Amino acid sequence: MNRSIAARLLLAAFFTSPTLLHAAPDCLAYTATGALASADDGDGNVAGLTQDGKLDTRWSGPGKGAWLQLDLGRLQKIAAAQVAWYDGSGRTYHFEVSTSKDGQNFVKGFGGDSVRNNSLQTYELSNTRSARYLRLTVNGNTSNDWASVTEAKICGPAVKTPAPDSGPSLPRKPYLQSVSASSAIVAFRTSSSCTPRVKYGVGQDTSLIANATRSDRYHAIKLPSLKAGTTYSYIVEACGSVTGVRQFRTAAGPNRAIHFTAMGDYGTGGSDQAKVLALLNKSTRHGDFMLTLGDNAYSSGTDSEFQNYVFAPMAPLLRETPFFPSPGNHEYESNDAQPYIDNFYLPANNPERAEYYYSFDWGPVHFVALDSSCAIGYSGPCDDNRQLAWAEDDLAATNQPWKIVFFHHPPWSSGDHGSEIEMRRDYAPLFEEYGVDLVLTGHDHNYERSKPMKGDAVAKPGERGVVYAVVGTGGAGLRSFDGSQPSWSAFRGLMYGYLSVRADQNLLQAQMIDTNGIARDSFTIEPALKKAASSLPMAARRFTSSAPAAPAATQPEAEPPGPREQPGVEPAFLTAPKPAPADTPEAVADKPTPAR
The missing domain is CATH 2.60.40.10 (Immunoglobulins)
Structure with a gap:
């Protein structure tokens, strides 16, 4: 065999049998019987070094499309791959993971971008499959066209059996x-x-x-x-x-990297919501916590709909995943969203002590939840003047590296409802002034991501803008886009799924994951052109409120406010009949927005 063929088919790191190794949580790692690659750098950085358990050795292969292939020696159940990237904290790799039974015919199981760190990263395949070979194909990185991997593992399906409950079942x-x-x-x-x-x-x-x-x-x-x-x-x-x-x-401290998920328009009790939850219920997927972007319970946000469309189908997820919601217009169809307030226990760190809007910190990110229904004219206890003044004070006060705001009605959308101009007019200037990086919304039942926006247009080169994402993909019936994709829209598509976001001090990366587990859109925000949060003095701010602002770090009271049992009255969550799934266009249709 000549040197060029040997370089393409370099076989290394043979072991006697595919035994199990210790790996990161949720990866039951096999030992590969062999590793080969499309090529290497000629300096000794060969495929077998990805199996030595060391992060200071590596395989490096030239050119887009370079691949690393692991062989298990026989068919095994494969659920995921784990990869640690060379200089992973300094560059983002673009790659695909595929599997094969015979080493010739490969089926894609995952595609996307790496997260910027040097640790093992888990990439769950779209489905568990029987295969012998796993191939990692790298299409360059943000620094060059090389593939460079320090460690790679194949994961079998980890079996995690939740501890059973005993005694009468909790409703x-x-x-x-x-x-x-x-x-x-x-x-x-x-x-x-x-x-x-x-x-x-x-x-x-x-x-x-x-x-x-x-x-x-x-x-x-x-x-x-x-x-x-x-x-x-x-x-x-x-x-x-x-x-x-x-x-x-x-919640992690500001120096820790975090992973969270987000979706809106999900609480239907239907089959499409179930497909999204089937992914999110996997511990490798749901992240540290979840944000929801309004329209949590269709069709009217009643207590019974929250019970049957949120807490029943999401029970396994919500028992282990902290949950931060925001209200949508459908919640306002029941007593000015009172069932929404009765079902959640939220920070309420604002002058009204209201749970409609609030903020919190997790890792290096400051999160702000707003009530956009209040902002565009729905009647109720929320006071938008106070919300607006509080939002400015809150955003101005934080020193977190990243700021993410989430609510229901999108300031930028080319979907069925279109852009909510009032939210853009009233709140976008705050987002721009105080360095908000990402705004997450729902309402339109699709996925769409804007280019960085400033004012009513795309930010100019060298000018800082805000990225807006519509993630109304949680289960309510999808609605097609009207007309061609506008120039401000970076990506849009009809799909069910959720947004997966990772952030550390230096980088924010997001992927839109569909119900097949495939990343349909990926984007990265770097902290360039960020302004200091305190750049505008208090006296110069746009909005003021007569009520004193509560600090963002306010903790929940010892006995959180919430509904109380009424003597002699059976609670509705026990007596109300179970509603039919809200999986028809009529069930998720919107009532007209109230006039201002």
């Missing part, structure tokens, strides 16, 4: 609310009135106890004095029910 399973770096709320509901408790602790420990302070069927128990970026286990004991152990992580 609403536990869900995590207002999780911060130092506290969390565990909420749930019971069939009868009692005074429950939550047992919890760091790691596997559950020796700490937080007791409810009253007997009721509606429960929200605060866990105080927690540590930032730490995994906690918890058990709920209530009315004879004992839930199985579940875990969550508290």
